[in-house]
Amino acid sequence: NAGVTQTPKFQVLKTGQSMTLQCAQDMNHEYMSWYRQDPGMGLRLIHYSVGAGITDQGEVPNGYNVSRSTTEDFPLRLLSAAPSQTSVYFCASSYSPSGSRAYEQYFGPGTRLTVT
Amino acid sequence: AQSVSQHNHHVILSEAASLELGCNYSYGGTVNLFWYVQYPGQHLQLLLKYFSGDPLVKGIKGFEAEFIKSKFSFNLRKPSVQWSDTAEYFCAVGKGGGNKLTFGTGTQLKVEL
Numbered sequence: 605n606a607g608v609t610q611t612p613k614f615q616v617l618k619t620g621q622s623m624t625l626q627c628a629q630d631m632n633h634e635y636m637s638w639y640r641q642d643p644g645m646g647l648r649l650i651h652y653s654v655g656a657g658i659t660d661q662g663e664v665p666n667g668y669n670v671s672r673s674t675t676e677d678f679p680l681r682l683l684s685a686a687p688s689q690t691s692v693y694f695c696a697s698s699y700s701p702s703g704s705r706a707y708e709q710y711f712g713p714g715t716r717l718t719v720t
Numbered sequence: 721a722q723s724v725s726q727h728n729h730h731v732i733l734s735e736a737a738s739l740e741l742g743c744n745y746s747y748g749g750t751v752n753l754f755w756y757v758q759y760p761g762q763h764l765q766l767l768l769k770y771f772s773g774d775p776l777v778k779g780i781k782g783f784e785a786e787f788i789k790s791k792f793s794f795n796l797r798k799p800s801v802q803w804s805d806t807a808e809y810f811c812a813v814g815k816g817g818g819n820k821l822t823f824g825t826g827t828q829l830k831v832e833l
Contacts, residue, residue, distance in 0.1 A: 635819045644729075646810060646823035647764075654819065662820065694763065698819055701771075707752065707819045711764040 605630050608712035610695050616718045617685040625680040625715050627695030635698040635707060636678040637662070638670065640691040641714075647694065653678055685719045692716050724813050726824035733801050733831050741796040741827050743811030752814040753794040754821070755785055759807045767809075770794065781805070806831045 611626045629636065637652040639662075649662030653672040667689060669681040678697075682689060698709040723746045733739060745751065755767040768779025775787040785796045794811060811824040 637819070637821075639823075644825055646724075646825040647812075647821075648823070649820055652820060707814060708766065708769060709754075709819075709821060710766075711756075713763045 607631065608695055608697050608710050610693075610712040610715050612715060613713065614716050616720065617682070618720055619686060621685050623682050623685065625682075625693055625695075625717070627678045627680065627712060628676050629678075629695075629697040629710075629712075630676065631697060631699070631710070632675060633697035633699045633710075634675070635709075636672065637696045637698070637709070638668070638678070638680045639694045639696065640664065640689075641694060642691050650680065650693075682717075685717075687719045690717060690719045724811055724822050724824040726809075726811055726827050728827045729825070730828045731830070733829070735803055735831055735833055736800050737831075739796070739798040739801045739805075739829070741809055741811075741829070743794045743796065743824060745792050745794070745811075745813045745822075747792075747813060747815060749815060753785075753787060754812040754814070755779065755783070755794075755796050756810045756812060757807045758810065758826075764810065767796070801829075801831050803831050803833055805829060 608629045634655050638650040639647040641647045648664045651670040653659045659670050693715045695712040696709040698707040725744045727742045753770040756764040757767050758764050770777045770787045778784045809827045812821040814821045
């Protein structure tokens with residue numbers, strides 16, 4: 605299994621441009637999430653999905669859109685990039701171990717985004 | 721709102737020293753607890769987790785953590801650190817039955833030879 609994959613690894617955008625960060629997983633996990641990582645702030649949840657066709661907002665959703673048309677893919681769209689969105693973005697997928705209501709998350713390698 | 725506190729932001733140790741990183745959370749219900757490690761330039765990897773049962777959990781690379789419910793804590797320990805343990809360590813908390821994690825701000829550990 606490739607696990608959780610993300611593309612691109614690096615991206616530079618100008619203010620106002622839009623783009624889509626790709627995330628895919630091949631583990632048949634129901635749950636997928638997007639986090640951003642900023643120095644001194646840990647990881648903060650942007651959006652998450654509990655299954656195909658279902659998404660919801662996390663802690664910092666403004667300026668981002670998501671959709672989940674398949675179990676495997678969970679793209680993150682930046683509608684109009686701003687310098688405040690300069691960050692490292694991590695996608696994660698998760699499952700609940702059999703008989704448990706707990707969820708173990710697996711992270712992708714990240715996308716480092718710079719907005720000038 | 722649920723919060724996770726990691727009080728040590730930067731820790732510098734010599735090889736073979738013992739390590740303890742603090743993690744406290746504010747949520748009062750059932751929680752799932754995690755420690756993740758991020759080596760320089762890499763993504764997060766799970767060190768260990770607590771869902772239920774024995775509050776002393778052992779993870780990879782000789783790490784362990786103890787869940788103390790009365791103190792809302794889940795501190796990470798290692799008896800003898802190695803230079804290769806240099807990394808950033810994140811504590812994370814998930815509410816019982818939930819998929820969303822709240823992360824602490826991280827502890828940067830540097831191990832010197």
